[in-house]
Amino acid sequence: MNADHIVEIEDLHYARGTRPIFSGLNLNIRRGEVTAIMGPSGTGKTTLLRLITGQLVPDRGRIRVDGEWLAGLRRDGLYALRRKIGMLFQNGALLTDLSVYENVAFPLREHYELPERLIRHIVLTKLHAVGLRGAAEMLPTELSGGMARRVALARAMATDPRILIYDEPFVGLDPISMGVIVRLVRRMNDALGISSIVVSHDVQEINTVADSSYLISEGKVAASGSPDELSNAPSELVRQFMHGMADGPVPFHFPAPDYTSQLIGNGEGDDDA
Amino acid sequence: MRDLWEAFTGFLRTFGALQLFLLRLIVESPRVLMRPRLVTQQIFNAGALSLVLIMVCGFFVGAVIGLQGHSNLARFGSEDILGLFSALSLMKELGPVITALLFAGRAGTALASEIGLMRTTDQLSAMEMMAIDPVIRVATPRFLGGAISMPLLTAIFTSVGILGSWVVGVPLLGVDAGAFWSQMQAGVGTADVWEGILKSIVFGLAASLIAVWEGYNAIPTAEGVGRATTRTVVITAVVILVFDFMITAMAISLG
Numbered sequence: 001m002n003a004d005h006i007v008e009i010e011d012l013h014y015a016r017g018t019r020p021i022f023s024g025l026n027l028n029i030r031r032g033e034v035t036a037i038m039g040p041s042g043t044g045k046t047t048l049l050r051l052i053t054g055q056l057v058p059d060r061g062r063i064r065v066d067g068e069w070l071a072g073l074r075r076d077g078l079y080a081l082r083r084k085i086g087m088l089f090q091n092g093a094l095l096t097d098l099s100v101y102e103n104v105a106f107p108l109r110e111h112y113e114l115p116e117r118l119i120r121h122i123v124l125t126k127l128h129a130v131g132l133r134g135a136a137e138m139l140p141t142e143l144s145g146g147m148a149r150r151v152a153l154a155r156a157m158a159t160d161p162r163i164l165i166y167d168e169p170f171v172g173l174d175p176i177s178m179g180v181i182v183r184l185v186r187r188m189n190d191a192l193g194i195s196s197i198v199v200s201h202d203v204q205e206i207n208t209v210a211d212s213s214y215l216i217s218e219g220k221v222a223a224s225g226s227p228d229e230l231s232n233a234p235s236e237l238v239r240q241f242m243h244g245m246a247d248g249p250v251p252f253h254f255p256a257p258d259y260t261s262q263l264i265g266n267g268e269g270d271d272d273a
Numbered sequence: 274m275r276d277l278w279e280a281f282t283g284f285l286r287t288f289g290a291l292q293l294f295l296l297r298l299i300v301e302s303p304r305v306l307m308r309p310r311l312v313t314q315q316i317f318n319a320g321a322l323s324l325v326l327i328m329v330c331g332f333f334v335g336a337v338i339g340l341q342g343h344s345n346l347a348r349f350g351s352e353d354i355l356g357l358f359s360a361l362s363l364m365k366e367l368g369p370v371i372t373a374l375l376f377a378g379r380a381g382t383a384l385a386s387e388i389g390l391m392r393t394t395d396q397l398s399a400m401e402m403m404a405i406d407p408v409i410r411v412a413t414p415r416f417l418g419g420a421i422s423m424p425l426l427t428a429i430f431t432s433v434g435i436l437g438s439w440v441v442g443v444p445l446l447g448v449d450a451g452a453f454w455s456q457m458q459a460g461v462g463t464a465d466v467w468e469g470i471l472k473s474i475v476f477g478l479a480a481s482l483i484a485v486w487e488g489y490n491a492i493p494t495a496e497g498v499g500r501a502t503t504r505t506v507v508i509t510a511v512v513i514l515v516f517d518f519m520i521t522a523m524a525i526s527l528g
Contacts, residue, residue: 083404085402087399107403111405177394
């Protein structure tokens with residue numbers, strides 16, 4: 001065990017049906033840093049988050065979060081551990097029947113018996129930190145995508161977690177909202193002294209905010225290091241991903257039968273033949 | 274043959290999982306009842322919002338019984354027992370069954386699609402990540418709300434139904450008011466009332482369980498939620514009618 005590491009993953013194997021997602025993944029996330037997990041779409045980045053948070057169970061290998069092996073935990077232990085983790089879902093996952101204010105207050109009300117004045121104080125502080133104190137009375141359906149994500153961030157911070165996990169926080173945002181989220185990721189991490197894990201495939205944005213990055217491909221860590229190290233890595237795959245080239249080790253074409261024979265009509269999968 | 278076997282084992286697995294789910298709902302119920310606001314809100318959603326529907330339907334079902342009962346009983350010259358006839362058929366059969374079917378259509382579908390959409394939009398996962406058990410926070414209050422509402426709705430349906438039958442029978446078709454009520458009072462026994470109450474409780478539990486289960490296990494897509502909603506109505510209807518037969522048979526053999 002390394003006290004510097006808040007998350008340790010050893011020899012992780014996980015398959016969905018017969019399709020292997022991870023085969024022997026090793027990965028450590030350092031305390032107090034912003035760590036990026038990158039990879040082409042479909043490499044199982046979100047699956048990895050669900051494994052780290054114990055929503056899925058690995059086929060083989062072990063995961064340790066903040067000094068505790070996930071495999072040994074029952075539901076109570078897992079829930080106790082999750083209280084230390086704040087997670088930001090891709091779409092925010094706000095509770096649609098509650099106002100912004102009540103969404104942020106939700107984990108506080110569920111977990112602690114706090115006087116209303118204190119809840120109000122905490123909620124307004126968190127909303128202020130993401131710049132949405134003025135939207136407290138709005139409903140989630142009235143928010144833009146970027147605002148919803150910021151509310152979700154305020155909610156994730158409400159119980160003062162030690163780890164904040166972001167699932168694709170930059171997807172589908174306009175440049176201004178994107179800049180806001182990028183800055184928030186950094187500021188939350190440093191101001192609160194927590195550790196952050198950001199799953200993303202937005203190379204440019206993530207490079208401005210991450211202390212170190214892992215690039216995952218074909219079930220393993222393909223490369224790791226600081227953003228600079230990754231940008232200048234010799235590997236073809238890393239170069240393709242970091243510089244956004246259409247073809248390379250990750251081929252442009254999804255595996256398919258031979259083009260000519262399929263066009264002529266004697267290929268497999270031709271239903272009319 | 275293998276497909277048949279797989280369908281059979283699949284059914285058994287689902288049925289087992291459903292029973293475990295019911296067990297968890299029951300185990301968590303006391304804890305949820307400690308926070309009555311969670312449950313009262315669901316009673317409002319499932320019960321109070323179904324009230325108008327239940328009353329309108331109850332009135333017309335009662336009115337039809339009044340008509341049918343009168344025209345058929347008149348052939349034997351026994352239209353005086355119209356009150357008894359309406360009360361028994363509403364209390365023991367039509368009240369519980371039709372209320373349950375209406376409940377499945379109005380409240381059951383709302384429950385299933387609401388929970389299914391919460392699943393689709395990651396709200397349930399988000400709760401789990403906040404270390405809040407969605408079975409406790411989402412499923413159990415809705416299950417309890419439905420299960421508590423059903424007997425109350427059934428009682429209202431039956432009462433309004435009897436009123437509907439009276440409106441048709443007494444002022445419109447001229448059945449003697451005294452005979453209408455006194456025959457009812459003399460003929461309806463405690464066992465009849467209990468049979469109706471038992472049915473409404475069982476149907477309420479079944480309808481709420483199916484709705485919550487279907488929503489909770491909906492495939493997280495638009496189509497999945499749609500299918501969960503449809504299945505809620507279909508399965509509830511079948512289960513209610515089967516249970517109705519079983520409880521009736523039991524009541525008759527015991528009585």
